Amino acid sequence: MEKGGVFLKERFLQHKSMLIFLAVYTAGFLLLSQLALYVTPFLIASAIAVVMKPLYDFFRRKFNFRSTFAATVITLFLFGIVFAVIGFLLYLVLRQGFSLFDSYGYLMDDFLKSPNLYEQIRASLMSGNLMATVSDVASTLFQLIPLVIIFVVITFALTVWLLHHMGELKVFLLKKIGESRRDIAEKVLSNGYALVRRFIRSYLILYVITFAEAVFIFYLTGVEYPLAFAFITAVADVLPILGPGVVFIPFGIGFILQGNYISGITLLIFFILTGILRQIMEPKIVSDSVKIHPLVVMSGIYLSIAAMNLWILFYVLVLSLLIKVLTVSGVFAAKACE
DSSP, rough: OOHHOOOHHHHHHHTTTHHHHHHHHHHHHHHHTTHHHHHHHHHHHHHHHHHHHHHHHHHHHHHHOHHHHHHHHHHHHHHHHHHHHHHHHHHHHHHHHHHHHHHHHHHHHHTTTTTTTTHHHHHHHHHHHHHHHHHHHHHHHHHHHHHHHHHHHHHHHHHHHHHHHHHHHHHOOOOOOOOTHHHHHHHHHHHHHHHHHHHHHHHHHHHHHHHHHHHHHHHHTTSSSSSHHHHHHHHHHTTTTTTTHHHHHHHHHHHHHHTOOHHHHHHHHHHHHHHHHHHHHHHHHHHHHHHHHHHHHHHHHHHHHHTOOOHHHHHHOOOOOOOHHHHTSSSSOOOOOO
């Protein structure tokens, strides 16, 4: 019994730093998840700054641009592309919607000619339900539009600031840490930066694969503007559970309603196959890129789907990345992570 107690005490001391880190990380993650709406601009700006840092360094080195000018130009260029793509995709979606409306306009005519429609509208007006709904929708829109504008402006400003001051922030953090731990801190920052870039690249690869699959199936089934809608599908792949189904399912149902059963059923089957393929490929690609065990990635995906909570996947992946960075940098002993 005494030997067993000594053994447990040694194991606890060996893993003490890991347990403290896990407790602090969990508390911090829970806090951030509750404050997601408020910290999202900073997180997005940080991710953009990390990804665009090589391009920023290239512009400064190649063209001798001033730091603020280079950061502003790169951020403007990126945001310009994003909004141009969003505008074009909205145009395509509206055009496709009007096309469907032209095809099924007779259903709307039949609905408007319904003898009970006038009485239903009158009853809603008398009860105040319709006006209350319209008022709520209008109020939500008036609140949402300024919020979106402020969100974009803050994200833009933060991205420029982080690109411009990233080097200074690194120096500031190293000074605060002190001489004794500076070497380890530099390793953590360097390894963390490299690992985050590889992690983002691995998911970009997955989204490119989704895009290529969607282009193929949209061409095969005769969907108009296959490249544009394939891009929407790749973006929708970020969403949990449905993912590409946000695009595949409406198109599949639309084809079936038009009597094109082969294309409709093909799209719905392909949506299921894409989901299965994604679950097989994601653990492999992510684990190979950041050297995390595939079982960890698979566990995060399973728990996220089972709980229908995307935060669980983020929790597992970020925790795995941090442990990997701290282990490679020598903060944690390799044996303590086994």
